[in-house]
Amino acid sequence: MQCQTVLPGTECTFWSKSGCIFEGGSCQLIEADCEGCERIVTGTIGQVCSVAPSPSHKWSVGICNFATHRRVEIKTEDLKINPLKASKKAAGGKKK
Numbered sequence: 001m002q003c004q005t006v007l008p009g010t011e012c013t014f015w016s017k018s019g020c021i022f023e024g025g026s027c028q029l030i031e032a033d034c035e036g037c038e039r040i041v042t043g044t045i046g047q048v049c050s051v052a053p054s055p056s057h058k059w060s061v062g063i064c065n066f067a068t069h070r071r072v073e074i075k076t077e078d079l080k081i082n083p084l085k086a087s088k089k090a091a092g093g094k095k096k
């Protein structure tokens, strides 16, 4: 249904016939870590996130997985595998 309070007219899974069912009955304002993210929109209560009603929850366990301005960096050196072993392992699964 469409939100009628913070982002009027925006489709939202938390809006029901009885209003916003998210905790506290509303989206929450963005966190300082959100600054620079392309998903920030201006709602009736201020700057909110267009995809996550609680930005503080998104940042409580590390980097927000929806963030457009920050990414988790994975070092490729750590992921190097032996191509011969990988080939044998792949072929091993195809035996009948």
Ligand code: SF4
Pocket (backbone or CB within 6 Å): 030, 031, 033, 034, 037, 038, 039, 040, 048, 049, 050, 051, 052, 054, 055, 056, 058, 064, 065, 066, 067, 068
């Ligand atoms: S996607 Fe994550 S970083 Fe971006 S505004 Fe929403 S909560 Fe903040």
